[in-house]
Amino acid sequence: MNKPKNTLTLFLQRFLLLIIIYQLIRIGFYFYNQSFFQEINLKIFLGGLIFDLAILGYINIIFVILHLVPGKFQENKKYQNFLFYSFFIINGIILSTNFIDYEYFRFIGRRSSFSIITAEGMSNEIGGLLISYIKDYWQIPIMMIISLFTFWLCLKKIKYQTVKTFSKIGNYVTLLFVVGLLFIAGRGIGRKPISLVDATNYGPIGSSALVLNTPFSIMKTLSKKENLKEIKYFSEAEAKSIFNPIQTFSYPEFNKKNVVLIILESFGNENIQRGQTPFLDSLIQKSYYFKNAFANGKLSIDAVPSTISSIPGLMNKSIISSNYALNEVNGLPKILKENGYETSFFHGAFNGSQNFDKYANVAGFDTYYGKDEYIGPKSFDGKWGVFDEDFMQFFAKEINNFKQPFFTTLFTVSSHAPFTIPEKYKNKFPKGTTEIHESIAYTDFALKEFFKTAEKMPWYENTIFVITSDHTSSTGEELQYKNNVGKFRIPILFYVPNDESMIAVDEKNFQQIDILPSLMDYLQLNTKIISYGKSYKSKDDYVVNYLDNVYNLEMGDFYLAFDGTKTLGLYNWKTDPLLKENLSDKNPENKQKMERFIKAYIQSFNHRVSKNQLTVK
Template structure:
C-alpha cells in the first residue's frame, strides 16, 4: 500500500471516515474478485466491454449497501462508547467476519459457473437435494479445485491487512447532531445503493443491460444472486403480451394424438451425465459413436437446462427449465403433470426410475413419485458387487448391469428411466480402470470414456435379454459438461448442445440423421407419436415427425430460441440479439437490423411461449382438463 495512503488512513479520524474507508476497501476487493473471475473463465467471455465493469460496480454497491447498513449504524450511532477500545475491536472483527463470508461466496462460482453458465442461487449454496452427497463432495472439491481455497485465503489476508491499515482504535466522535445527521444520510445512501435508483429495485435480470449477451455472470456477484433467491417463492409472474386466443394461435401446448393401432414397444430412457455434444465423436465415446450410426440421431440436439435436475422434468414431462430456480426444487414441483410415466401407465406399461446415487439425491425420488413412476431404484435398492464411488453412489458399470437384470424381471411392456452418475464431478472411476481409458484434454474426458464403456457393457447384456428386440432406447445427456475446448460450445447456443438419439433394434426406418432442432422436451411427444398412443396432453415440445423446428431454453435471465438456422436472445421484454447460428456459430454478427421479419416472427413466438408457460405453471395447469 503506498506510504501516503497509509498515512492518510492512519490519521485519527471520526467514525464516518472510518466507515467510508472500510466500505471503499470492500468495493475495491469486489472489483478485484470480478477481474479474477474474468481471468479464470476468460474463454467463456470472448467479448466484453467497459460497461460490464460499470454494471459490476452497481451490483457490488447494491449488495454491499444491504450487507453493511447495520455496520453503518454501529459505526455512526452517537455515544461515548465509540471511543471504547473493546467496542472498536469487536466492530473490527465482526465487520471482517461478516463481509468475509460474503466475499467467500464469490469464489464458489469461479468453478461452478463453468458447469451451469450463471451465478449461484440460494438453493445451490445450500446444496438443496444433495444432503447425503455434500460431505464427500466438499472434501473432494477442495482437493480437485485447490486453487479456489487458495484464492479465498489470499483474499482474506489482503482484506485483513487492508483493514489493519485503517487505524480504528483512536477514533474521535462528533457532536450528537453531526453524528445523527451522518448516520441518517449514510443509511439512506446505502439503502439507495442496495435498492438501485430505477423505478423498480435492482434485479438479477438487469445485469443483461450492461454488456454483450452471455456476460451477465461477469456483471453480477454471487452474494447478490444468493440474496435475491433467498425466498422460497419463485416469483414466476404471468405476462400478457397477447390476449389469450391470439397467444394460443401462435403457440398452443395442448397436443392430441390419435391412431388406429398402437406400437407398444418397451421404452428405455437413458440420461447420461454431462455427455455434452462436444464430447461425442472425438475419441472418448467409441461405443456411442458406433451406436449413432445405427440410430435415429438428432444432429442438432439441445438440452432445456444446465443442471441435472432440469433434465428430469424436461425429458419425462416435457416441461422446460424457464425459471431461475429448477422446476424440481421449486414450489411448482408438486404440480399435476401428465408425463411419460402416467401416459404409459395408462397404456398398460410397468414404470420405474433408476439412479445410482444416494436415495433422495437431487430430489429425483420425490419427482419420480409426482411424475407417476411405480418404483424408484437408488443406491439403497442396488444389489451387486461392492461398488461405491466414495462420493455419489454406485459406479455406472455395476449399476447398469443391475439395471439390465432388473428389467428382465419386469412385465412387458415396461417404461424405465436410468440416470448415470460416474461422469459427474469429481469424475471418479474404479481403480481397476485407471489408465485404461484415454485421458483426453480436460478432467471430465476419462470419466466420459468410462461411462461410455459402462454403456457398452449394458448393451452387451441387454441384447441377450428377451425384451431387447421389442424396445426403443432413447439416449440423451442431462446437460453439457463444464469445460469445452471449442469456442462454439461456450456461447448461449453451444452451452446447450447435447446428443439425442433413438435406437430401435429391428426397425430400419429409425436409422437416419435428423438435421432439425430437437430438444429434451421433444422426447415425450416423439415417443407418444412413435408408439402410436391415443392421448391428449400438455407439451412444450413437439414430435420428431412435426414440421416445427424450434428449441427453447433459458440461461442467466435470457430466453434462448433456436428456430431453423436462427438464434434469438430475448430478455423477457425485448430482443437483444439475432444470429444465424449455423453460419455464424461463434455469434459474432448481430443481425437484428438486417432481418427484421425474422426477428418479428421469432419474438412473437417466444412471447407466446413464455406467456403460456408462466400461466400454466403458476396456475397448475400442466394437464388437459
C-alpha cells in the same frame, strides 16, 4: 500521538476497501473463466460496480449504524475492536462466496443461487463432493485465502484505535444520510428494485455472470419460492394462435414397444465423436440421430422434468425444487401406465439425491431404484453413488423381471464431478484433453456392457432406446460450446433394433422436451397432452431454453436472445457459431416472428405452471 479519526471517515475507508476487493475478485473471475467471455468492455465492470454496491449497501447498513451512532462508547477501544473484527468476519464470509463460482460457473453457466449454495437435495453427497472440490480445485481456496488475508492487512492499515464523533445532532443527520445512500445503492435507483435480470443491460449476451457477484445472486434467491408472473404479451386467443401446448395424437393401432430412456451425465456434444465415446458413436450410426439437439437446462435436476414430462426449465429454480414441484403433470409414466406399461426410475446416487425420488413419485413412476436398492458387487465411488458399469448391469437384470410392456429410465452418475472411475480401470481409457474425458470414456464402456447384456434379454428386440445427456459439461476447448447456443448442445438418439425406418440423421432442431411427444407418435398412442415440445414428425423447428435470465430460442438456422422485454440479439448460429454478427437490424422480419413466438411461449408457460394447468382436463 495519532490524530483522532472521525467515525464517518473510518466507515467510508472500510467501505471503499470492500469495493476495491470486490472488483479484484471480479477481475480474477474473468481471468479464471476468460474463454467464456469473448467480448468485454468497460460497461461490464461499471455494471459490476452497481451490483457490488447493491449487496455491500444492504450488508453494511448495520455497520453504518454501529459506526455513526454517537456516544462516549465510540471512543472505547474494546468497542472499536469489536467493530473491526465483526466488519472483517461478516464481510469476509460473504465475499468468500464469490469463489464458489470461479469453477462452478463452468457447470451451471450462471452465478449460484441460494438453493445451490445450500446443496438442496444433495445432503448426502455434499461432504464428499466438498472435499473433492477443495482437492481438485485447490487453487481456488488459495485465491480465497489470499483475498481474505489482503482484506485483513489493508483493513488493519486503516487506523481505528482513536476516533471522535460529531455532535449528536450532526451525527444523527450524517447517519440518516449515509443509511439512505446505502439503501438506495442496495435497492437501485430505478422504478423497481435492482434484480438479477438487470445484469443483461451491462454487457453482451452471456456476460451476466461477470456483471453479477455471488452474494447478490444468493440474496435475490433466498426465498425457496419463485413465483412466476402472469405475463400478457397478447390476448389469450392470439397467444394460442401463435403457440398452443395442447397436442392430440390419434392412431388406429398401438405400437406396443418397451421404452428405455437413458440419461447420460454430462455427455454434451463437446464430449462425443472425438475418440472418447466409441460405443455411443457406433450406436449413432444405427439410430435416428438428432444432429442439432439441445438440453432444456444446465443442471441434472432440469433434465428429469424436461425428458419425462416435457416441461422446460424456464425459471432460475428447477421445477423439481420450486414451489411448483407438486403440480400435477401428465408425463411419460402416467401416460404409458394408462396404456398398460409398468414404470420405473433408476439413479445410482444416494436415495433422495436432487429430489429425483420425489419427482419420480409426482410424475407417476411405479418404482424408484437408488443406491439403497442396488444389489451387486461392492461399487460405491466414495462420493456420489454406484459406479455406472455395475449399476447398469443391475438395471439390465431388474428390467428382466418387469412385465412387458414397460417404461424405465436410467440416470448415470460416474461422469459427474469429481469424475471418479473404478480403480481397476485407471489408465485403461483415453485421458483426453480435459478432466471429464476419462470418466466419459468409462461410462461409454459401461453403456456398451449394458447393451451386451440387454441384447441377450427377451425384451430387447421389442424396445425403443432413447439416449440423451442431461446437459453439457463444464469443460471443452472449443469456443462454440461456451456461448448460449453451445452450452446446450447435447446428443439425442432413438435406437430401435430391427427397425430400419429409425436409422437416419435429422437436422431439425430437437430438444429434451421433444422426447415425450415423439414417443406418442412412434408408439402410436391415442392421447391428448400438454407439451412444450414437438414430435420428431412435426414440421416445427424450434428449441427453447433459459439461462441467466435470458430466454434462448433457436428456430431453423437462427438464434434469438430475449430478456423478457426485449431482444438482445439475433444470430445465424449455423454459419456464425461464435455469435459474432448481430442480425437484429439486418433481419427485422425474422426477429419479429421469433419474438412473437417466444413471447407466446413464455406467456403460456408462466400461466399454466403458476395455475397448475399442465394436464388436459
